[in-house]
Amino acid sequence: MSYETWALALLFAPLLGFFLALVVFRDRHNVAAAIVIAAGSVSAAASILLCVGGPQPTVSARWFHIGDITIAFGVLLDSRTLLMGAVVGVITLCIQIYSLGYMAHDPGKGRFFGFLALFEWAMLSFVYAPNLLQTFIFWELVGLASFLLIGFWYQKPSAVAAAKKAFIMTRIGDIGLFVGLILLFRATDTLDIESILTLYAGSSAGGAPTEIIAALLFMGIVGKSAQFPLHTWLPDAMEGPTPVSALLHSATMVAAGVFLFARFHELFMAAETTRMAALAIATFTAILASTMAVVARDMKRILAFSSISQLGFMLMGLAAGSLFAGYFHLTTHAFFKALLFLVAGAFIHRCGSNDIVAIGRQGAARTMKVTTFGLIVGGVALAGIPPLSGFFSKEQIIASLGQASPIIVAGAYAAAFLTAYYTFRMIFLVTRPDPESAAQPAGPADPDHAHGEPTWAMNGPILLLSLITLLISALSAGALVGAMSEDPIASILGQASHHASIAEMAPAIAIAILGAVLAFFEFGKKGAAQTGIVARMPGLERLLANRWYIDAIYRHTLVALATGIARVSHGVETRGFDGGADKVADATVASGRQVARRHSGRLQLYIGGAAILFALAVVFLGFRG
Amino acid sequence: MTLPAFTMFALLLFCMGLYAVLARRNLIAILIGIELMLNAASVNFMAFNYFVAPDPAVGQIIVLFIIGLAAAEVAIALSIILAVYRQRRAIDIEQLTEVKG
Numbered sequence: 001m002s003y004e005t006w007a008l009a010l011l012f013a014p015l016l017g018f019f020l021a022l023v024v025f026r027d028r029h030n031v032a033a034a035i036v037i038a039a040g041s042v043s044a045a046a047s048i049l050l051c052v053g054g055p056q057p058t059v060s061a062r063w064f065h066i067g068d069i070t071i072a073f074g075v076l077l078d079s080r081t082l083l084m085g086a087v088v089g090v091i092t093l094c095i096q097i098y099s100l101g102y103m104a105h106d107p108g109k110g111r112f113f114g115f116l117a118l119f120e121w122a123m124l125s126f127v128y129a130p131n132l133l134q135t136f137i138f139w140e141l142v143g144l145a146s147f148l149l150i151g152f153w154y155q156k157p158s159a160v161a162a163a164k165k166a167f168i169m170t171r172i173g174d175i176g177l178f179v180g181l182i183l184l185f186r187a188t189d190t191l192d193i194e195s196i197l198t199l200y201a202g203s204s205a206g207g208a209p210t211e212i213i214a215a216l217l218f219m220g221i222v223g224k225s226a227q228f229p230l231h232t233w234l235p236d237a238m239e240g241p242t243p244v245s246a247l248l249h250s251a252t253m254v255a256a257g258v259f260l261f262a263r264f265h266e267l268f269m270a271a272e273t274t275r276m277a278a279l280a281i282a283t284f285t286a287i288l289a290s291t292m293a294v295v296a297r298d299m300k301r302i303l304a305f306s307s308i309s310q311l312g313f314m315l316m317g318l319a320a321g322s323l324f325a326g327y328f329h330l331t332t333h334a335f336f337k338a339l340l341f342l343v344a345g346a347f348i349h350r351c352g353s354n355d356i357v358a359i360g361r362q363g364a365a366r367t368m369k370v371t372t373f374g375l376i377v378g379g380v381a382l383a384g385i386p387p388l389s390g391f392f393s394k395e396q397i398i399a400s401l402g403q404a405s406p407i408i409v410a411g412a413y414a415a416a417f418l419t420a421y422y423t424f425r426m427i428f429l430v431t432r433p434d435p436e437s438a439a440q441p442a443g444p445a446d447p448d449h450a451h452g453e454p455t456w457a458m459n460g461p462i463l464l465l466s467l468i469t470l471l472i473s474a475l476s477a478g479a480l481v482g483a484m485s486e487d488p489i490a491s492i493l494g495q496a497s498h499h500a501s502i503a504e505m506a507p508a509i510a511i512a513i514l515g516a517v518l519a520f521f522e523f524g525k526k527g528a529a530q531t532g533i534v535a536r537m538p539g540l541e542r543l544l545a546n547r548w549y550i551d552a553i554y555r556h557t558l559v560a561l562a563t564g565i566a567r568v569s570h571g572v573e574t575r576g577f578d579g580g581a582d583k584v585a586d587a588t589v590a591s592g593r594q595v596a597r598r599h600s601g602r603l604q605l606y607i608g609g610a611a612i613l614f615a616l617a618v619v620f621l622g623f624r625g
Numbered sequence: 626m627t628l629p630a631f632t633m634f635a636l637l638l639f640c641m642g643l644y645a646v647l648a649r650r651n652l653i654a655i656l657i658g659i660e661l662m663l664n665a666a667s668v669n670f671m672a673f674n675y676f677v678a679p680d681p682a683v684g685q686i687i688v689l690f691i692i693g694l695a696a697a698e699v700a701i702a703l704s705i706i707l708a709v710y711r712q713r714r715a716i717d718i719e720q721l722t723e724v725k726g
Contacts, residue, residue, distance in 0.1 A: 601722030608647045 003056045007075040010046035010085070011128070013039040014121035022114030032110035033100055036117045040093040043124060047089030051082040058130045058194070069191065076130035076193060080327070084127045084259055087331055090468070091251040091338045092120045094461035098342050099243040101457035102349060112152060112241070119145035123252040127259060131191040132181050135263075139177065139224070139256060143170050146253045150240040162239035169233035173223015177260075180216025184267075187213060193263065200266040214271035217264060218278050225257025225311045228285040232551050234308055235292075238300040242345030245300055249307040250338035258314045258330050265323045279319040279404060283411040286312030288548065290418035294425070295544040298354040299344045302426050306382060307337060309415055313397055316412060322400035329393035332381065332472055336390060339465035340378040346371040346458050347430070356426055360433030372431060374462040379427045381469050383420040384512040389469055392476040395508045413511050420515025428523035631672030639665035652706045652716040656699065663695045 017039030021032035050056075060074025075081075096116055103109050122145050126138035144167075151163025187209055188196050200210075221227070226234035234254070238245055248254060261268060261278075268275055286309045293305035310333050318326030347359045350368060359365075365372045381390035394416060401409050546552065638661055645658025667688045674684025710716050 603718060603721075604647050611643060611647070 003050060003053055003077070004059045006046040006049055007056075007059050007077065007128070010043050010050070010089070011075065011121065011125055013042035013046075014117045014124065018114055018117035018121055021110060021117055026110040026114065029109035029113075033096075033113045036113040037093070037096050037100070039117055040089075040096045040120060043120060044089035044093040047082075047085040047124070050077060051086040055079055055082065060130055071133060071191070072131060073134055074130045075128040077128070078194070080259075080262055081128050083327070083331065084255075085124060087334050088120070088123050088127060088251045088255075091334055091465075092116070092123075092247065094465055095243045095247050095338065095342070098246070098345070098458050098461040099241075101455045102243050102345055103241060104455075104457075106241075108152065112149075115145060115148050115152070116243075116247070119149060119247060119252055123256065126256060130193055132185060132193065132196075133191055135193070135260075136178065136181055139220070139260070140174065142253055142256050143167060143174070143224070146237070146244075146248055149244040149248070150237045152240055152244065156239065159239040162233075162236040166233040166237050169230050170223040173220045173230055175219075176216040176223075177220025180213050180220065183209070183213045183216065197264070197266045200270045210267070211271045211274050214264075214268050214274040215277070217260065217267070218274060221257040221261055221315070222281065223257070224260070225254050225315065226308050227257075227281055227312060227315065228288055229550070231285060231289065231308050232547070232554065235301050235304045235547070238298070238304055242300065242341060242348060245304070246338045246341030246345065249303065249341060250334040254307060254311055255330060255334060258311060258318070258326065261315060261318045262323060262327050262330070265318060268319070269321060275319050275321075279316060279408060282312040282315035282319060283408050283415070284312075285309065286316065286415035287411050287418070290415050290422065291544050292547050293422040294418060295541050296422075297356055299347065299356050299359065299426065299430075300341070300354055302356070302422060303337065303340055303344060306419065306422065309419060310337070310382075313394060313412070313415065316408070317397035317400050320397070320400045320402075320404055320408075322396065325393070325396035325400040328396055329390075332389040332393040332469075335465055335472065336378045336381040336388075336469045339374050339462065339469060340382065342458070342462050342465065343371050343374040343378060346374075346462065349458070356429045357433070360430045363433065365431040365433075370459040370462055374466045375427060375430065377466040377469055379423045381473070383423040383516060384416055384508070385420065385516060386509055387473055387477045389473040389476060391508070391512065392473070394512075395505055398508050413507065416508065417511045417515045420512040421519050424516045424519030425523050428519060432524055628672055628676040631676075632669060635665045635668040635672065638662075638668060650718050652709070652718060655718065656702050656706070659702075660695060660699065663691060663698075667691050 014036075017036045020035050025032040025035065056077040058074055058076050060072040063071045063073060065071075096113070099112065099116065103112050106112065119142070122138050122141035126135060126142055129135040129138060147163050147167040150166050151160050153159045184196065185191060188199055190196060223230045234249075237248060240248070268278070289305045289308035289312065293302050293309065296302045296305060310329070314326045314329045314333065316326075317329060344354075346368065347364055348354055350364050350371075351359045351362045353359060353362075365375075377388070381388040384391045384394040386392075398409070398412050398416070401412055543549070642658045642661030642663075642665060645661065646655050649655055649658065670684045670688050670691070674681055674688075678684055706716055709721070713720070
C-alpha cells in the first residue's frame with residue numbers, strides 16, 4: 001500500500017472508532033473496546049510504518065479557497081511529525097489495552113473507550129497538521145477530549161472541578177495561541193507550516209513582530225504543557241482514571257505544547273528575547289514542580305509534579321536552541337512516564353489507595369513482579385541514572401545549555417537532583433516498606449476500590465513499555481560507545497546529536513546518583529527514618545505540600561475577582577435586565593386587564609359611544625373646514 | 626321640493642333608526658332600526674343623484690345595490706336572531722354580554 005493510504009488510515013481509524021464506540025456501541029462495552037483497540041492498532045501500525053518509511057510529500061485535500069488562500073486538511077510527513085506520530089500511536093495503543101483491565105469494572109466503559117479514540121484522533125490530527133488552521137482546530141479538540149476524560153467520573157464533584165480547571169487554565173493560554181496564529185498568518189500570508197518555517201529558518205532578523213508572535217504562541221504552550229504560572233491544573237487532573245493520566249502526561253495533551261514549540265522551532269529561534277524568557281520560565285517550572293514532588297505522598301501526584309518538571313526540561317532544551325535535545329526528551333519521557341503511570345494504576349487497582357506509604361505497607365511490591373519491574377525501569381529512567389533512556393535525553397538538554405547563563409545551568413542541575421531524589425523516595429517507599437518507620441499511611445486503604453491482582457491486559461502494556469524504554473536506552477548507549485554511528489532518534493529527526501565525552505557527562509551522572517543516594521539513606525536503608533529531609537523543616541514542608549500556596553493565591557485573588565464579577569453580572573442580569581423586562585411585561589398584562597374590565601359587553605353602549613364620537617368629529621371638522 | 630328638504634328628511638329617518646338601535650332592547654326592533662338607517666342612506670343617494678349628479682344612472686344603481694344588500698342582511702340577521710332565540714329563549718340584548726372582557 002502506498003504511504004498516502006497509510007496516512008489516511010492512520011487518521012480515519014480513530015475517528016471511525018470514536019463514532020462507532022460512542023454513538024452505536026456505547027452500552028455494549030466489550031464491542032466498543034474491541035473497535036477502539038482495533039482502530040488504535042491500525043493507527044499504531046500505520047504510524048510506525050510511516051516513521052520507518054521516512055519523510056514523504058504532504059498529503060492534503062482542499063477544503064475551499066478564499067482569494068489566494070487555500071484551506072486544506074491533510075497529513076504533513078516530515079521527520080518531526082513522523083516521530084511524534086509513532087510515539088502517540090504506540091503509547092495510545094498500550095494505554096487502550098491497559099484500560100481493558102483497569103476499567104473492566106466501570107459502568108461507563110464504552111463511553112471511556114469512545115473518548116480515548118477521540119483523544120487519539122485529535123492528537124494525531126494535531127501532530128500531522130500541515131497548516132495553522134488544522135493545528136488550531138485539533139489543539140482545541142485535544143483540550144476538549146482531555147476535559148471529557150478528566151471529568152470522566154462526573155458524579156464526583158472533585159473530578160468535575162478538576163476538569164473545569166484544566167479546561168479553563170488551558171483556555172487562558174489558548175487565547176494567546178489563537179491571537180499568535182492570526183498574527184503569524186498576517187505576517188507570512190500563508191497557512192502552510194512548511195512555507196512558514198522556510199521563511200523563518202536562518203533569518204536572524206527577528207524584530208518586534210516576530211517576538212510578539214513567538215510570545216503569544218508560547219502562552220498557549222504554557223497553558224497546554226502546564227508551565228508556571230498556568231501549571232496548577234495538571235496535579236488536579238489526577239482526578240481522572242489512571243489510564244487517562246498516563247495518556248495525558250506522556251503522548252497527548254501536555255506533549256502537544258512541547259510539540260508545538262518543536263514544530264515552530266525556527267520561529268522561536270528567530271525571537272531571541274522570547275526564547276530567553278521561555279528558557280527562564282521552563283527552568284523555574286522544572287525546579288518548582290520537583291520541589292512539590294519531594295513531599296507529595298499520592299503516587300499519581302508525584303508523577304504529575306514530575307511531568308510538569310520534565311516538561312520544563314524539554315522546553316529548556318528546545319528554548320536553548322537544540323531541537324534534538326528537547327525532542328529526544330519528549331520521546332523518552334513519553335514512554336517512561338506512560339510506563340510509570342500504568343504502574344501506579346496497577347498498584348492503585350490492587351491496593352485501593354494512592355498513598356505510597358499505604359501501598360508499601362500492603363506489601364504489594366513483593367507479589368506484583370511485573371509491576372515492580374516496570375516501576376524500577378521507569379523510575380531509574382526518570383531519575384536520569386545511566387544507562388537508561390532518561391539519562392541520555394536529560395544529559396543532551398544540559399549539554400545544550402552550554403551558552404546559557406550559569407543560573408539556568410545550576411537550575412537544571414538542581415531540578416535533576418530533586419528528580420532523582422523524589423523518584424527514589426517513591427521507589428523505596430513502595431518496595432522497601434518499614435513498618436517501624438515514623439511515616440504513617442494516610443488513612444485506611446479503601447477496599448471498595450481494590451480489584452485484586454492486575455490481569456494480563458494490564459501487565460502486558462507495562463511489560464511492553466518497559467521493553468521499549470530499555471530498547472531506546474540500548475540504542476542511545478550504543479550510539480554513545482560508538483557501536484552505532486548515530487543516535488536513531490537523531491537520525492529520524494535528521495539532526496546531529498552531540499553526545500559529550502564521558503568527562504563532560506560526569507556532573508550530570510554525579511548529580512543524579514547523589515539524589516538517589518540521599519534517597520537511599522533516608523528511605524531505602526534498613527532502619528531508615530523514611531521521613532525525608534524536608535519533613536524535618538515543618539515550615540518548608542508546609543510550603544511545599546501546599547504547592548507554594550500558588551493555588552491559594554489564585555483562589556483568593558483571581559478566582560475571587562472572577563467570582564465577584566460573575567456575581568455582579570448575575571445580579572445585573574437577573575435583577576436589572578430580566579427584572580426590567582418582567583416589569584414591562586407585567587405592566588402590559590395589568591393594563592390589558594384594566595381595559596378589559598371596562599368592557600361591559602353591552603353592544604348599545606359601544607354603538608352609542610361610536611355615534612357620539614362620530615358626531616363630535618363631524619362637528620369639529622365641519623367648523624374647521 | 627329642494628335638496629335640503631330631502632337631506633333633512635333623510636337625517637330624521639337616520640336618527641330614528643339610530644335611536645331604535647341604541648334604545649330598544651329587542652333584537653328585532655334593533656334590526657328594524659338598522660333598516661331605517663339603510664333607507665335614510667338610500668334617500669340621500671337618490672336626492673343627490675336627482676339634484677347634483679351629471680349622470681343620474683350611478684345613484685340609482687347604488688340604491689338598487691343597497692336594497693339587495695338590505696334584503697340579504699335581513700335574511701341573515703333574522704336567522705341569527707332565530708338561532709339565538711332557540712338557544713336561550715330570549716332575544717333581549719341586555720342578556721347577551723358574553724364577549725365582554
